[in-house]
Amino acid sequence: DQQVKQNSPSLSVQEGRISILNCDYTNSMFDYFLWYKKYPAEGPTFLISISSIKDKNEDGRFTVFLNKSAKHLSLHIVPSQPGDSAVYFCAASGGANAGKSTFGDGTTLTVKP
Amino acid sequence: EAQVTQNPRYLITVTGKKLTVTCSQNMNHEYMSWYRQDPGLGLRQIYYSMNVEVTDKGDVPEGYKVSRKEKRNFPLILESPSPNQTSLYFCASSLRIPTYEQYFGPGTRLTVT
Numbered sequence: 691d692q693q694v695k696q697n698s699p700s701l702s703v704q705e706g707r708i709s710i711l712n713c714d715y716t717n718s719m720f721d722y723f724l725w726y727k728k729y730p731a732e733g734p735t736f737l738i739s740i741s742s743i744k745d746k747n748e749d750g751r752f753t754v755f756l757n758k759s760a761k762h763l764s765l766h767i768v769p770s771q772p773g774d775s776a777v778y779f780c781a782a783s784g785g786a787n788a789g790k791s792t793f794g795d796g797t798t799l800t801v802k803p
Numbered sequence: 804e805a806q807v808t809q810n811p812r813y814l815i816t817v818t819g820k821k822l823t824v825t826c827s828q829n830m831n832h833e834y835m836s837w838y839r840q841d842p843g844l845g846l847r848q849i850y851y852s853m854n855v856e857v858t859d860k861g862d863v864p865e866g867y868k869v870s871r872k873e874k875r876n877f878p879l880i881l882e883s884p885s886p887n888q889t890s891l892y893f894c895a896s897s898l899r900i901p902t903y904e905q906y907f908g909p910g911t912r913l914t915v916t
Contacts, residue, residue: 699843722902733807733893733907734846741902779845783901789853790861791836791901795845 693717694782696794704802709767711778711797716761719785720792725754725765728777728796738765742784770801805830809894809908816884817916824879824911826894834897835877836861836905837869839890846893852877853900884915 695714703709713723721742726734740747740754740763747754753766767774780794807828816822828835836851838861848861852871866888868880877896881888891912895905 696845724902724904726905726907731910733895733909734905735907736904739902739904781846781901788900788902789834789836789851789859791848791851791905792862793838793846793848795843 691716692795693720694780694792694794696778696780696797698797699795700798700800702800702802703770705772706769709765709770709774709799709801711765711767711780711799713763713765713780713794714761715763715782717782717785717792718761720782721784722782723754723756723763724781724783725752726779726781726793727774728779734779737778767799770799772801772803775799775801805906807894807896807906807908809892809911811911812909813912815914815916818885819883822881822884822913824881824892824894824913826877826879826908827875828877828896828906829875830896830898830906831874832896832906833874833899834901834903834905835871836895836901837867837877837879838893838895839863840893840910841890849879849892851901881913884913886915889913889915 724739728734837849
């Protein structure tokens with residue numbers, strides 16, 4: 691039972707355009723969601739997060755939207771840059787088991803110059 | 804520099820030979836966790852620790868052991884490695900619980916033959 695799903699394994703966009711990465715979850719007890727970015731041969735690094743009491747959080751070019759009724763969140767990157775090319779992981783935590791952290795399978799973003 | 808270190812970075816071993824992957828953080832974080840990453844499967848949590856002497860199972864704990872005797876260290880022990888434990892392993896830490904951003908180590912690539 692995969693509780694966090696990223697249904698698009700890959701996404702390719704042109705430099706300067708918007709990148710939209712999607713994530714769906716099934717456990718309604720999750721109350722905190724985070725996005726991580728991973729370059730090859732490195733560990734993931736934190737990008738942006740959102741609490742379940744909010745529906746939007748912005749940090750520079752990155753915005754995360756949360757739709758609790760649909761159990762869906764998305765990461766928007768505007769404008770996309772070649773350096774954004776990486777694997778993006780959605781993660782969820784909270785609820786009855788505060789220590790557990792569940793990740794999606796990742797989406798590989800390629801930004802073409 | 805704030806960081807999570809893992810050793811070794813690469814390890815090739817044989818079935819049944821006990822091994823330990825060390826993890827250390829210098830940020831005085833309470834929470835630490837181990838993940839494995841396999842192709843197409845994202846990051847799966849093995850074990851986590853909310854504080855010294857407090858550890859708990861993640862989603863894939865079978866075949867692994869951990870200990871948290873000091874705040875900064877969280878070693879991962881494979882008592883009798885098997886080929887299905889061939890994977891890329893990441894250690895992570897965060898201030899308290901994973902709703903705070905996690906800082907990841909660089910990864911340990913383990914091959915069990």
